[in-house]
Amino acid sequence: MFDPASLKYDANGLIPAIAQDHRSGEVLMMAWMNAESVAKTLEDGRVTYWSRSRQAFWTKGESSGHVQRLVEMRVDCDRDCLLLLVEQTGPACHTNRRSCFYTAVRDATEVVIMAPLET
């Protein structure tokens, strides 16, 4: 049996979780989970992070509708990082872009390489 308590959490009880589009392979975002949000996510298949700013559970898309359905959770070799293969509805980023990683460093300059989705 998989036990969320068997993962390695940092001093604040958190583990980084990378969300990746299960079909395209695009890395969508990185956020944090505690043991309880790992358990919740596995339980109902809706990705729930822990919001460090609000110190509260953050079920992705609860207010925006931009939910993440968990397809598969993966654990890394050190057990201190998670990879979430997800089905993302709409944009993952609060800027309305598909991914949070929309800024590239090219020739020592920042370039925005992704436009917000049309709504």
Added chain:
Amino acid sequence: MFDPASLKYDANGLIPAIAQDHRSGEVLMMAWMNAESVAKTLEDGRVTYWSRSRQAFWTKGESSGHVQRLVEMRVDCDRDCLLLLVEQTGPACHTNRRSCFYTAVRDATEVVIMAPLET
């Protein structure tokens, strides 16, 4: 101009960096960088992390030969996480697997889904 000091580092001066195969899209590993390792990586295109256990720079593949050549660095919307598109030579994981995320949680059980590469 891109300034590594403009990123948001944690209390230890570190930022998480996700390495992704630039061709296949496979997420290979997650490790940490400080401002200096971000600068070093951009400078010579060889990915250099900061080892938290050794408290030293860690140029990926320096001893193993399993180097990561930086193809592109991306910054997320909060400026507190990096995505590194890389060209990975050999395995990224110290277990000799292509990716560190070789354990999946399926039906509440851990399953190893990737074999070590043959050497």
